[in-house]
């Protein structure tokens with residue numbers, strides 16, 4: 001039994017980059033770089049079989065002459081002759097996930113095609129395609145195992161509880177009691193990063209001395225921001241991993257830079273405090289990147305100091321807005337006053353800060369001027385300014401869905417306006433693009 005897990009390419013749609021002033025373009029994200037941790041985790045769950053993970057994002061980054069997606073997938077199928085092909089999709093990548101699995105079926109209809117990931121969790125019906133045999137919601141390790149076993153033994157997949165099987169017009173959920181699968185707890189399986197060795201150099205952020213790998217210490221998020229789909233996907237649940245398991249993973253990792261792929265790394269103060277005590281005790285010397293809320297940092301300066309002492313180098317902070325009214329509307333549960341204090345705290349601890357703001361499409365020239373004045377007075381090493389986007393499945397989507405003018409999901413990556421803009425569209429993008437010039441750092445992270 002051979003299982004091929006293909007990471008989708010990233011969507012190239014980026015209105016901000018397209019219309020930004022030339023001098024701002026070098027600072028705007030053209031790509032986010034990181035290994036596909038979800039697929040690596042799945043590969044670990046079926047490691048008794050032959051598993052190949054193929055990262056198309058990294059392949060296109062490292063080898064720009066790589067053929068277009070259809071040709072690339074054809075080549076992979078002919079070369080590996082898999083029995084099962086799976087792919088993972090977030091909103092902006094659904095289109096590419098479907099293209100991958102359609103190509104698989106066009107070459108060999110006997111291959112079982114499976115789709116999973118964030119968008120499947122949120123909008124199962126939209127993921128339907130005649131060429132997709134199965135959709136899996138949630139953390140799919142156990143189900144992928146059961147599918148592989150059934151296929152190996154020639155048994156019907158209908159006997160596997162809780163999977164969504166293509167019935168010709170849609171997905172139909174199979175009956176029966178699903179086995180519990182605690183992806184952060186007892187069912188956590190150590191990912192094997194060697195499966196991604198081919199692309200190691202692709203996971204190097206521009207000026208970084210070495211490549212970065214990802215690791216999660218938790219899944220889900222207890223906060224309920226209106227523009228975010230993570231808490232919706234996990235029904236508000238938040239799960240922590242076992243500290244010993246995280247330490248074991250850190251020790252096993254042969255990367256010097258580790259990005260914690262949590263929605264928010266510091267949620268439980270004593271958990272992170274203990275994790276970093278253990279990192280210190282075990283003499284683990286790595287550099288860390290993590291997402292931390294401004295309010296949490298400001299309220300826990302001693303913890304930030306301890307993290308910095310033990311390797312925390314870069315923090316990504318969702319500032320979202322400097323206006324209290326907007327933060328309240330987003331249900332951010334924080335105050336703009338924390339931004340200034342967080343900047344000072346991180347800088348005092350020698351931590352590079354990436355502060356991200358989301359820009360609503362109804363911003364007027366006055367709003368842009370005020371935003372730019374504020375950001376100019378509160379400069380961070382790296383700042384990101386993306387478009388407030390109604391991601392399907394979020395509260396914000398429900399609020400504005402009737403106003404949406406662009407339904408092409410490839411544009412739902414926070415770099416495009418899909419709602420009407422107050423300014424003419426190109427001018428809006430130019431304004432957002434210009435904001436990227438307000439920063440201290442000289443490169444992109």
Ligand code: B12
Pocket residue numbers: 007010011029030031032033034035036037038039041042057086087088089090091092114115116117118136138139140141144183214216220228229230261262263264391392412413414415
């Ligand atoms: C790591 C990460 C990335 C990485 C790697 C992603 C990849 N596949 O290559 C990188 C840095 C490349 C990335 C990029 C982007 N990301 Co991102 N990313 C994350 C992050 C922080 C963690 C995801 C993760 O690894 N989780 C842990 C793993 C174990 O879980 P998982 O991926 O969900 O996989 C499990 C299940 O879903 C399921 N499953 C998943 N796939 C499949 C497939 C099959 C076949 C099966 C059976 C099961 C299955 O089983 C897996 C194992 O248990 C999340 C936020 C979060 N904390 O969830 C955002 C997140 C997924 N990203 C997001 C976004 C928006 C982006 C970008 C569009 C950002 C941007 N503006 O550029 C880009 C897209 C690509 C690009 N432009 O480069 C959003 C998606 C929102 C949405 N509604 O679409 C999220 C939710 C962040 C947020 N707060 O909104 N991202």
